[in-house]
Amino acid sequence: xxxxxxxxxxxxxxxxxxxxxxxxxxxxxxxxxxxxxxxxxxxxxxxxxxxxxxxxxxxxxxxxxxxxxxxxxxxxxxxxxxxxxxxxxxxxxxxxxxxxxxxxxxxxxxxxxxxxxxxxxxxxxxxxxxxxxxxxxxxxxxxxxxxxxxxxxxxxxxxxxxxxxxxxxxxxxxxxxxxxxxxxxxxxxxxxxxxxxxxxxxxxxxxxxxxxxxxxxxxx
Amino acid sequence: xxxxxxxxxxxxxxxxxxxxxxxxxxxxxxxxxxxxxxxxxxxxxxxxxxxxxxxxxxxxxxxxxxxxxxxxxxxxxxxxxxxxxxxxxxxxxxxxxxxxxxxxxxxxxxxxxxxxxxxxxxxxxxxxxxxxxxxxxxxxxxxxxxxxxxxxxxxxxxxxxxxxxxxxxxxxxxxxxxxxxxxxxxxxxxxxxxxxxxxxxxxxxxxxxxxxxxxxxxxxxxxxxxxxxxxxxxxxxxxxxxxxxxxxxxxxxxxxxxxxxxxxxxxxxxxxxxxxxxxxxxxxxxxxxxxxxxxxxxxxxxxxxxxxxxxxxxxxxxxx
Numbered sequence: 001x002x003x004x005x006x007x008x009x010x011x012x013x014x015x016x017x018x019x020x021x022x023x024x025x026x027x028x029x030x031x032x033x034x035x036x037x038x039x040x041x042x043x044x045x046x047x048x049x050x051x052x053x054x055x056x057x058x059x060x061x062x063x064x065x066x067x068x069x070x071x072x073x074x075x076x077x078x079x080x081x082x083x084x085x086x087x088x089x090x091x092x093x094x095x096x097x098x099x100x101x102x103x104x105x106x107x108x109x110x111x112x113x114x115x116x117x118x119x120x121x122x123x124x125x126x127x128x129x130x131x132x133x134x135x136x137x138x139x140x141x142x143x144x145x146x147x148x149x150x151x152x153x154x155x156x157x158x159x160x161x162x163x164x165x166x167x168x169x170x171x172x173x174x175x176x177x178x179x180x181x182x183x184x185x186x187x188x189x190x191x192x193x194x195x196x197x198x199x200x201x202x203x204x205x206x207x208x209x210x211x212x213x214x215x216x217x218x219x220x
Numbered sequence: 221x222x223x224x225x226x227x228x229x230x231x232x233x234x235x236x237x238x239x240x241x242x243x244x245x246x247x248x249x250x251x252x253x254x255x256x257x258x259x260x261x262x263x264x265x266x267x268x269x270x271x272x273x274x275x276x277x278x279x280x281x282x283x284x285x286x287x288x289x290x291x292x293x294x295x296x297x298x299x300x301x302x303x304x305x306x307x308x309x310x311x312x313x314x315x316x317x318x319x320x321x322x323x324x325x326x327x328x329x330x331x332x333x334x335x336x337x338x339x340x341x342x343x344x345x346x347x348x349x350x351x352x353x354x355x356x357x358x359x360x361x362x363x364x365x366x367x368x369x370x371x372x373x374x375x376x377x378x379x380x381x382x383x384x385x386x387x388x389x390x391x392x393x394x395x396x397x398x399x400x401x402x403x404x405x406x407x408x409x410x411x412x413x414x415x416x417x418x419x420x421x422x423x424x425x426x427x428x429x430x431x432x433x434x435x436x437x438x439x440x441x442x443x444x445x446x447x448x449x450x451x452x453x454x455x456x457x458x459x460x461x462x463x464x465x466x467x468x469x470x471x472x473x474x475x476x477x478x479x480x481x482x483x484x485x486x487x488x489x490x491x492x493x494x495x496x497x498x499x500x501x502x503x504x505x506x507x508x509x510x511x512x513x514x515x516x517x518x519x520x521x522x523x524x525x526x527x528x529x530x531x532x533x534x535x536x537x538x539x540x
Contacts, residue, residue, distance in 0.1 A: 007395040014397035014531045098519050105526050128534045
């Protein structure tokens with residue numbers, strides 16, 4: 001593998017982490033969905049590049065799945081959902097942007113330290129991919145923890161799954177069946193969560209999940 | 221003989237930055253005016269302003285101390301030395317052993333320190349507001365700048381500008397996401413440091429928004445001229461720094477002949493014009509931020525610097 005091949009893979013995977021940070025920074029729902037679509041697009045490019053340098057044609061299928069479902073279908077559906085819920089202009093502030101970013105940097109550092117220690121024997125590309133994948137995954141989790149709006153929670157979950165796809169493409173020999181089933185289970189989860197969103201709104205008149213907490217407090 | 225030649229080139233560099241700095245400011249002003257379809261001041265207006273200010277008498281507040289009178293010259297000297305250290309058209313100059321990124325940051329930091337002190341010296345409220353805001357911006361911009369320097373130094377193995385520029389010209393730089401992040405972060409820091417538009421408006425005298433202008437409000441005559449010149453020099457310095465680190469093409473290598481120097485000079489002028497054009501375009505297109513949003517802007521720069529450094533550890537050659 002030549003240096004430029006590696007550099008390009010590194011560039012794309014690094015951009016994924018950067019876009020995860022952009023998502024943490026974004027507090028408008030519409031912009032958040034657009035950034036998520038951008039992440040899926042970069043993910044598709046990254047997977048396609050891996051398919052090219054690993055000469056693994058089945059990864060192209062994964063790239064197409066990422067492109068079609070995550071960059072087009074799901075963001076489109078999310079845009080429609082927030083329009084119908086009437087929250088498309090909402091701005092949410094839970095924890096400040098600064099502390100969240102710092103926590104995110106800490107998580108990325110943690111991911112790198114852990115992955116580089118654990119995978120000392122693997123080849124360079126896989127190690128780098130694993131470290132980035134774990135970072136994206138942890139940043140997705142961080143987003144789910146810091147946000148209160150149910151729609152942002154969904155986006156955090158989906159971006160976490162982007163990290164999984166990145167990890168799967170970095171590890172050679174992941175069968176296509178597994179990837180397709182993961183993609184579809186995520187899609188089904190998305191549909192279920194979408195239905196849930198409307199149920200929550202029907203019940204509580206809001207998609208702010210802190211309303212659920214308050215409800216539980218009231219039940220006690 | 222070689223020593224005299226080296227000295228001459230170094231002296232050319234020092235006078236060049238001094239001579240070009242007001243021109244760059246004038247060029248940006250003219251371009252910004254043209255972009256909003258105004259005529260704008262002539263290109264040489266900053267020189268005329270400086271000449272006029274030089275001739276005017278200095279009006280000092282009654283309670284101004286010696287610091288107030290000395291500060292402009294200190295600021296100017298520190299900024300000029302820093303600007304003269306950055307390789308503009310040639311690397312490997314006589315003083316390039318001292319052209320260290322950290323030294324440049326320190327020089328600019330001391331210039332800022334004296335400016336803030338002098339602004340508070342007379343005791344007007346504007347000076348106080350200006351210095352406190354400037355310090356708020358600086359406490360965020362400087363760590364970001366240091367992080368950028370760290371990531372570059374880790375890559376190039378040196379904080380010396382000449383060696384970094386040589387490394388950037390060598391083929392084993394490759395395509396690096398860290399460099400992209402460092403570039404964006406450096407541009408953000410440069411915008412904040414030079415009090416350009418999203419952070420501060422260089423053309424305003426509106427009480428609520430000004431930062432740099434509030435600090436120099438009490439200055440007049442030749443003191444003001446020197447401070448204005450230092451501000452232009454600082455802008456030129458950051459443009460040269462970005463050009464030298466990220467667009468080092470055309471830089472004449474150490475000990476090269478007249479032709480290489482001429483190419484270096486021409487490419488430097490081209491880079492200045494390009495940077496000035498982009499800055500004018502950016503400033504016309506964007507609105508000023510509220511002062512309290514500046515920490516977010518610079519926090520993003522700091523974050524990019526951090527992330528760039530972290531990503532370096534998983535890049536090619538960084539895995540251990």
